[in-house]
Amino acid sequence: MMRQAHNLYLNQLKPSGPVSLVLWTLLGCVSGLMTGCECGPTANHAGATEGTEGTEGAEGSTSSSGGSTDTQETGDETTGGAVEPPAVISLLVTGRFDNPDKNENYIVNISDGVAHPPISLHPDLGDDESVSIARMDPRANMAIYTLSGATDQALTYVDMSQRDDPGPPQEIHRATSLGLSRFLPDGQNALFSARSGPDENESFAYLVPYEDTEFLTPQVVVGPRPGMVHVVAIDDDDLTRAVYLEQSDDQLNNLLLAPLSNPDPDNVVQLTQQEEPGNIISRTTFLASGDVAYTQMVNGDIDIYLLPIVDGVGENPIWLNDEPEEPWHIHDVRFNPTGSSLIYSLIDGAQRKLMYIDLSDLQPSPDVEIASFEVFPAAPQSPFWSSDGRYISYGARDGDTDPMDVYMIAFNDGQPSAPKKVASASYSLGFNADTKFMYYETRPGDGSLDGVYRVELDNFDNVQALAEGYEVNAISLSPTREFLAFSTPSELDPTSEQIYLVDVGDEVPGSPTLAADSIPAGEIQGIAVSRDGTAVAFTLNQGGNVDLYVADTSSPQSTTRVFDGPFTYQFVEDSVDG
Numbered sequence: 362m363m364r365q366a367h368n369l370y371l372n373q374l375k376p377s378g379p380v381s382l383v384l385w386t387l388l389g390c391v392s393g394l395m396t397g398c399e400c401g402p403t404a405n406h407a408g409a410t411e412g413t414e415g416t417e418g419a420e421g422s423t424s425s426s427g428g429s430t431d432t433q434e435t436g437d438e439t440t441g442g443a444v445e446p447p448a449v450i451s452l453l454v455t456g457r458f459d460n461p462d463k464n465e466n467y468i469v470n471i472s473d474g475v476a477h478p479p480i481s482l483h484p485d486l487g488d489d490e491s492v493s494i495a496r497m498d499p500r501a502n503m504a505i506y507t508l509s510g511a512t513d514q515a516l517t518y519v520d521m522s523q524r525d526d527p528g529p530p531q532e533i534h535r536a537t538s539l540g541l542s543r544f545l546p547d548g549q550n551a552l553f554s555a556r557s558g559p560d561e562n563e564s565f566a567y568l569v570p571y572e573d574t575e576f577l578t579p580q581v582v583v584g585p586r587p588g589m590v591h592v593v594a595i596d597d598d599d600l601t602r603a604v605y606l607e608q609s610d611d612q613l614n615n616l617l618l619a620p621l622s623n624p625d626p627d628n629v630v631q632l633t634q635q636e637e638p639g640n641i642i643s644r645t646t647f648l649a650s651g652d653v654a655y656t657q658m659v660n661g662d663i664d665i666y667l668l669p670i671v672d673g674v675g676e677n678p679i680w681l682n683d684e685p686e687e688p689w690h691i692h693d694v695r696f697n698p699t700g701s702s703l704i705y706s707l708i709d710g711a712q713r714k715l716m717y718i719d720l721s722d723l724q725p726s727p728d729v730e731i732a733s734f735e736v737f738p739a740a741p742q743s744p745f746w747s748s749d750g751r752y753i754s755y756g757a758r759d760g761d762t763d764p765m766d767v768y769m770i771a772f773n774d775g776q777p778s779a780p781k782k783v784a785s786a787s788y789s790l791g792f793n794a795d796t797k798f799m800y801y802e803t804r805p806g807d808g809s810l811d812g813v814y815r816v817e818l819d820n821f822d823n824v825q826a827l828a829e830g831y832e833v834n835a836i837s838l839s840p841t842r843e844f845l846a847f848s849t850p851s852e853l854d855p856t857s858e859q860i861y862l863v864d865v866g867d868e869v870p871g872s873p874t875l876a877a878d879s880i881p882a883g884e885i886q887g888i889a890v891s892r893d894g895t896a897v898a899f900t901l902n903q904g905g906n907v908d909l910y911v912a913d914t915s916s917p918q919s920t921t922r923v924f925d926g927p928f929t930y931q932f933v934e935d936s937v938d939g
Contacts, residue, residue, distance in 0.1 A: 449470055449471065449472050449524060450470075450471040450472075450891045450895070450896050451468055451469065451470050451471065451524045452467075452468070452469040452470075452471065452476075452889075452898055452911070452923070453466070453467075453468060453495060453497065453504065454466070454467045454468075454469060454479070454909065454923075454924070455467075455494045455495055456924075462491075463486075463490075463491035463492070464491060464492050464493065464494065465481065465483070465486065465492065466481070466482040466483065466492060466494075466495040466504065466506060467479040467480060467481055467482065468480045468482065468521070468524060468527060469911070469923050470524050470525055471896055471911050473913065475911075475913070475919070475921055476911040476921040476923045477525075479923070479924070480525070480527060482495060482504055482506075482519045482527060482530065483508070483517075483519075483530050487510070489510060489511045490508060490509065490510050491508075491509050492506050492507065492508055492509070492517075493506045493507040493509070494506065495519075496542075496544075497521065498544045498548055498551070499544055499546060499547075499548035500548045501521065502520070502521055502522050502573075502574055503518050503519070503520065503521060503571065503574070503576075504518065504519045504521050504527075505517070505518045505519075505533075505542060505544075505551065506518075507539050507542070508530070508532075512537075513535055513536060513537055513538075514535070514536060514537070514538055514539045515532045515533075515534070515535040515539075516532070516533040516534045516535075516539055516542060516553055516555075517530045517531065517532055517533065518530070518531055518533055518576055519531070520574040520575075522574050528574065531575075531576070533553075533569055533576050533579065534553070534555060534567065534569070534579050536555035536556060536557045537555075537556055537557050537561045538555070538556045538561060539553060539554070539555050539556075540553065540554035540555065540556070540564075540589055540590070540591050541553065541554060541591045541592070542554075543592060545595060545600055545621075546595070546597065546600065547600055549570060549571065549572075550568055550569065550570045550571070550600075550621075551568075551569050551571070551576075552566065552567065552568055552569075552582070552592045552603065553566070553567055553569065553579075554566045554567070554589060554590050554591055554592075554605075555567065556589055562587065563584065563585040563586075563587075564584055564585065564586045564587070564588060564589045564590050564607075565581055565583065565584030565585060565586070565590075566581070566582045566583035566584060566590045566591075566592065566605055566619070567579035567580060567581060567582060568580045568582045568621060568624050580624045581624065581626055582603070582605075582619050582620075582621065582624045582626065582629075583605055583617055583619050583626055583629050584626055586607055586617075587609060588607040588608050588609035588613075588614070589607070589608050590605045590606065590607045590608075590617065591605060591606050591608070592604070592605050592606075593605065593606045593616075593645040594645045594646050594647050594653065595621075595647070596647045596651070597647065598651075599622075600621060600622075601620065601621055601622040602618060602619065602620050602621055602622075603618075603619055603621055604616050604617065604618055604619075604632070604645055604647070604653055605617040605618075605619055606642060606645065613635045613636075613637075613640070614635060614641060614642050615631055615632070615633045615634065615635050615642070616631070616632040616633045616642060616645065616653065616655065616668070616675070617629050617630065617631055617632065618630045618631075618632050618653075618670070618673060618675070630673055630674055630675070632653065632668055632670075632674075632675035633655075633668070633675065633678070637659075640657055640658070640659050641657065641658045642655050642656070642657050642658075643655075643656050643657070643658060643663075644656040644694055644696070646696045646700065647700060648667070648696075648700040648701070648720055649699055649700035649701045649720075649721070650700075650720070650721075650723065651670055652667060652668060652669050652670050652723070653667075653668040653670060653675070654666065654667050654668065654681075654696060654703065654720065655668065656691075656694050662689075662690060662691065663690070663691040663692065663694065664680060664681075664682060664691070665680075665681040665682045665691070665694060665703070665705065665718075666678040666679060666680060666681060667679040667681055667720065667723075667725060669723060679724070679725065681703075681718055681725055682705070682707075682716070682718075682728065683727070683728060689707060689708060689709050689710075690707075690708040691705050691706070691707055691708075692705070692706050692708075693705055693706040693742065693743060693744055695744055695745060695746060697720075697746055697750040698746055698747075698748055698749070698750050699749070699750040700720070701719070701720055701721045701750065701775065702717065702718060702719050702720050702721070702750075702775065703717070703718050703720060704716065704717050704718075704731075704744050704746075704753060706741060706742065706744065712733050712734065713733070713734060713741065714730050714732065714733045715730070715731050715732035715733075715741045715744060715755060715780075716728045716729070716730060716731070717729045717730075717731050717777050719775060721775060729777065731770060731777045731779075731780060732755070732757070732768065732770075732780045734757055734758070741755045741756065741757040741768065742755065742756050742757065742758075742765065743755060743756055745789075745791075747792045747796045747799075747818075748792065748796060749796045750772070751771065751772050751796065751818075752769060752770065752771055752772070752792070752796065752799070752818055753769070753770040753772075753777075754767060754768070754769055754770075754789045754792075754799055755767075755768055755770075755789075756768070756788070756789065765786075765787070765788075766782050766784065766785050766786065766787060767782070767783050767784040767787045767788070767789050767801050768780045768781065768782050768783065769781050769783050769799065769816070769818075769821055771818070771821075781821045783799075783801070783816045783821050783824070784801050784803055784814065784816075784824075785803070786803055786804055786805050787801045787802060787803045787804070788801060788802050788804065789801045790802060790813075790836065790838060790845075791838060791842070792818075792842070793815075793842040793843070793865070793866075794841055794842045794843070796818060797817065797818060797819075798815040798816065798817060798818060798865075799815065799816050799818060800813070800814070800815045800827070800838065800842075800845065800865070801813075801814055801815075801816070802814075802833060802836060804833075810829075810830045810831060810832055811831055811832060811833040812826060812828065812829045812830070812831075812833075813826075813827040813828040813829075813831075813833065813836070813845065813847065813863070814826055814827055815827055815865060815870065825870055826870075827845060827863050827865055827870050827873075828845075828847065828861065828863055828873045831847070831849045831861070831873070832849050832850055833847045833848075833849060834847070834848045834849065834850075834858065834884070834885060835847065835848045835885045835886060835887055835888050835899070836848075836888070837887070837888040837889060837890055838865075838890070839890035839891065839892055839894060840890075840892050841866070841892050842865070842866075843864065843865060843866030843892075843894070844862055844863065844864060844865065844866070844890050844893075844894035845862070845863045845865050845890075846860055846861065846862050846863075846876060846888045846890045846897050847860070847861055847863075847888070848860050848861075848885040848888065848899070849861060851878075851880075854882065856882045857880055857881065857882040857883070858880055858883070858884070858885050859875060859877065859878050859880065859917075860875075860876045860877035860880070860885070860888065860897055860899065860912065861873040861874065861875060861876055862874055862875075862876035862890070862894055862897070862914050864894065874914075875917045876897055876912060876914040876917060877897060877899070877910075877912035877914070877917055877920055878917035878918055878920075879917070879918045879919075879920050880901065880910070880920060881901065881903065882903070883901040883902055883903035883904075884901070884902040884903075885899050885900070885901055885902075886899075886900045886901070886902050886907065887899060887900050894914060895913065895914055895915065896911060896912065896913060896914060897911070897912050897914060898910065898911050898912075898923075899912070908922050908923075908924060909922070909923045909924040910922050910923065911923055
């Protein structure tokens with residue numbers, strides 16, 4: 362049986378009550394288009410790599426983000442000394458299992474550290490049908506995916522409120538072809554786009570609300586339009602409007618402002634008026650002011666624009682980045698999660714600079730250069746914001762060191778501090794949930810062992826060791842950022858690996874404890890941690906055969922193989938809105 366796993370999600374719930382979404386991909390996490398980055402690379406020392414916005418798709422870019430747990434719902438309160446049911450952890454696994462040419466979606470339920478047999482979300486998949494990667498809604502009640510047939514596609518959902526008995530697939534909408542779908546942060550609505558008509562020449566965007574475990578009739582928000590439309594930004598304050606990107610066949614694209622509170626295609630406003638093919642709009646966000654900012658690629662170079670919105674209509678865009686005198690290139694544009702500022706990396710002649718623009722006023726302040734290094738060959742790289750917009754972390758090679766050093770910048774009253782190098786030869790792992798700490802891993806490269814640390818954000822000089830003296834391979838944080846798991850060669854058999862867990866949620870971090878020990882010889886390629894740290898899932902590469910395992914962290918010898926090879930494993934980033 363050829364199996365190729367692509368995505369791995371962990372959801373923890375109490376079966377008797379409402380559930381809260383906890384999602385963690387093996388590559389880390391990805392953000393929505395509006396929030397910017399929150400975390401750096403987390404698996405297999407991916408490291409901070411130089412971004413190339415010219416490769417971003419028309420829908421906008423994806424970037425790393427923390428495993429968001431913004432809204433936690435709890436089950437019914439217990440009374441009279443009643444015992445709550447044990448927590449169940451579920452894996453949503455997408456991959457090529459029974460057929461090497463098509464994806465399938467499975468749920469694997471885990472209780473007491475034991476993985477139960479996989480449950481297919483679409484058991485009657487036809488020979489000429491395939492499915493896309495499934496994604497969960499913010500409340501973890503729905504799994505949604507695209508079912509592709511020989512002549513058309515259907516947006517399909519499965520009731521996931523009962524993990525051990527998912528409902529049958531239900532069709533939401535059928536069209537010639539479907540575009541991106543995403544859930545709104547309120548957990549009550551989804552947006553998707555579709556192309557229909559005899560020549561596939563009409564494109565629509567739909568809002569589809571749902572109640573309990575049932576989707577209602579989709580409502581047209583945009584359309585018909587000649588080009589395919591995708592939602593790229595949602596006004597987070599009240600979720601009443603969205604910006605769509607329309608991609609036409611001649612490679613022109615424009616931004617469309619559409620109402621969500623009272624969908625009406627007649628009230629859609631075209632915000633930009635692109636005339637030259639090749640002017641590709643990519644990253645787009647609503648600002649705190651209600652205006653829109655976006656990046657545009659022109660002949661391979663990135664420009665940044667602020668688009669004032671007055672009475673629902675876009676005015677003349679304001680060009681934000683000044684053109685340097687030397688040859689230049691912009692990349693790594695990151696908007697503040699609060700929508701008040703942005704940062705970007707600028708290659709200016711022989712230097713690379715980290716630039717900052719205050720967007721709190723309609724007329725933005727001039728660029729403020731907050732970091733500059735000679736290029737060896739590139740620095741700084743991959744900046745990302747904390748979720749509250751008060752800190753920036755980025756990597757930089759100040760010399761020819763590899764990996765990069767980790768730098769931090771704090772913002773007080775909107776003004777950036779001087780960059781502070783907090784660690785040498787390190788990778789940033791991201792911020793904790795309440796933005797009190799930033800985690801990072803050192804890789805000295807001089808033969809000495811690695812270390813995992815956290816730095817207090819109110820005092821960059823206060824560094825605490827989380828794990829020292831280990832050869833760290835794969836590493837990951839739990840969705841709540843309260844647990845950290847990493848793999849390291851076994852003390853008894855250097856050809857095999859162990860997994861250790863560290864409780865990092867308290868003021869005084871715990872010591873590493875053995876979480877998985879009875880692991881066959883091989884290379885652990887990725888780790889996912891449940892929100893409470895009671896289970897870890899990981900993939901093990903044994904000579905090209907990559908298997909998926911689950912371990913009970915309280916019993917290191919309790920390890921279950923969920924899917925067996927041979928197959929080639931491929932990590933795929935996905936995003937969940939909200």
